[in-house]
Amino acid sequence: MGLAGAPPPRTASNRPRNKELNDLRRAPTVQRERSGPAATKRRTGRCLPVVIGAELVGLGIPAWLVLGAGGQSRAAVAAAVAALAWSGVRAARGRYADRPPGDPPGVLSTTGDWLLLIGVLAVLRTMTGDSADPATAVVALLPGLLVGIAIWGVRRLPWPGWQQRAVRRVLVVGEAPGVERAVQLLGSRADHPYSVVAAIPVGTTPLECEVQVPGRLAPAPADDDASTVLGGAFAHDADLALVVPGPQLSEERLRRLSWGLHDGGLPLSVLSELSGIAAGRVRPSAAAGLTLLHIAPPLRRGPQMVLKAVVDRTGAALGLLVLAPLLLLIGAAVRLGSNGPVFHRQIRHGQHNRPFTMWKFRTMVVDAESHRAQLAMANENDGPMFKMRRDPRVTGIGRLLRRTSLDELPQLLNVLRGDMSLVGPRPPLPDEVSRYDECELRRLAVRPGLTGLWQVSGRSDLSWQETVSLDLWYVDNWSVATDMGLMARTLRAVTDGRGAY
Structure with a gap:
């Protein structure tokens, strides 16, 4: 059941012997030149020396200048040691390793590396008896932190052609249901570097997804498993095999398949049953020959929670102060645009299902809620949330405010x-919450937000299940760095206006 025209699967009864078997194992290992995305992807490694050099120079030269100005003897030597230690810490913590595009080390990771550098240099200072002033040394190292963060920001920018260079051409291997799920999920999102080019199903079950099938594996383990997968990868220029484990792709069969693929030069990834978990929360380890995945619990307390609260309160206070003239202007426009109050107050449910009064600029006629039942059949959302693209209750100025999301500003x-956070899930209405199941109620485990993944991912254009999926991902994987990134992406989403109605 291999490639078209290939011999039938080999089992213990017709297994090739000696020279035939050796030739079969050697055949797929022939290396080939790639002119497509895989070749370009390898060329992206050329920027690594630039990154390392920028970090060395960004820490070394300022450290030399500061230490020299402070009267430190052998300032150049000390700066060079500090720069090399900085690069060593970054390398030891995997900051220069291959990562999924758009996912370089974050601000908090860079800060952690810098603090570790200070600890390493403090130990070296004690061992060598150096008399450098600790305060001056910390100031000398500070530019290195800023350069590291700046490089992280630059690497996150959508450089022209980066996505094309970073694409991984994936060959999915597994039983039909697992292959269908993997192909569907990878094809439904564009925020990852994986492009499915073909699939090798196990067994004879046909695939419903539209993907090339260059071959199939037999239901039982066979000696041609690796050659079939390598042949499919060669035919479609795949540079990664994504294996979906299952009853017909057991541990021992997967182990032997991995030997063949690695000997043939094809990288292998195994799809886990875990979903909705950020990679930063997963730590692999080994015990008694077993591979263990340790899942860190979601952040619910600790320094990041305190920092989030400080950022929320400070950001809201500054926002209200800076935006006061705009708020007054919008209030006047709402009041003159239609009869009724400037603000619309509405009961929403927040963290732990506690109700609170949410403030917005009024964008509908005064008696809008009394007309909602009449419009129930026109609801364009497939869940408990009510959304209607051309809602007749919305006023003229209200459409503009919704299009630009300015009606949300009073939520500061x-x-x-x-009651709310700057970043979090959308705050639901009481009647929506009354229809939540246990999974959807988990959205209320954190404070609702003024913006969030829903806001930057399409808003009302998303289906209910997509909205819930995004919110649940945030609830389990949020961090201060994630919040900062979402606030930055919000500006683009507001400017674009897609899904806002």
Whole structure:
């Protein structure tokens, strides 16, 4: 059941012997030149010396200048040692290793590396008896931290052609249901570097997804498993085999398949049953020959929670202060645009299902809620959330405010009071919550936000299940660095206006 025209699967009864078997194992290992995305991807490693050099220079030269100005003897030597130690710490912690595009070390990771550098240099200072002033040394190292963060930001920018260079051409291997799931999920999102080019199903079950099938594996383990997969990868220029384990792809069969693929030069990834977990929360380890995946619990307390609260309150206060003239202008436009109050107050449910009063600029007629039942059949959302693209209750100025999300600005008051956060899931209405199942109720494990993944991923254009999936991912994987990235992406989403109605 291998490639078209290939011999039938080999089992213990017709297994090739000696020279035939050796020739079969050697055949797929022939290396080939790639002119497509895989070749370009290898060329992206050329930027690594630039990154390392920038970090060495960014820490070494300022450290030399600061230490020299402070009267430190052998300032150049000390700066060179500090720069090399900085590069060593970064390398030891895997900051220069291959990572998924758009996912270089974050701000908090860079800060952690810098703090570790200070500890390493403090130990060296004690061992060598150096008399450098600790305060001066810390100041000398500070530019290195700023350069590291700046490089992280630059690497996250959408450089022209980066996505094309970073694409991984994936060959999916597994039983039909697992292959269908992997192909569907990878094809439904564009925020990852994996492009499915073909699939090698196990068994004879046909695939419903539209993907090339260059061959199939037999239901039982066979000696041609690796050659079939390598042949499919060669035919479609795949540079990664994504294996979906299952009853017909057991541990021992997967182990032997990995030997053949690695001997043939094809990298292998195994799809885990775990989903919705950020890679930073997963730590692999080994015990008694077993591969263990340790999953860190979601952040619910600790320094990052304190920092999030400080950022929320400070950001809301500064926002209200800076935006005060704009808020007054919008309030006047709402009041003159239609009869009724400037603000619309609405009961929403927040963290731990606690109700609170949410503030918005009024974008609908005064008696909008009384007309909602009449429009129930026109709901364009497939879940408990009510959304209608051309809602007749929306006023003229209200459409503009919704299009630009300016109607949400009064929620800064809710953030200042602690009912909401700057970043979090969308705050639901009581009647929506009454129809939540256990999974959807988990959205209320954190404070709702003024913006969030829902806001930057399409808003009302998303289906209910997509909205819930995004919110649940945030609930389990949020961090201060994630919040900062979402706030930066919010500006683009607001400017674009897609899905806002």
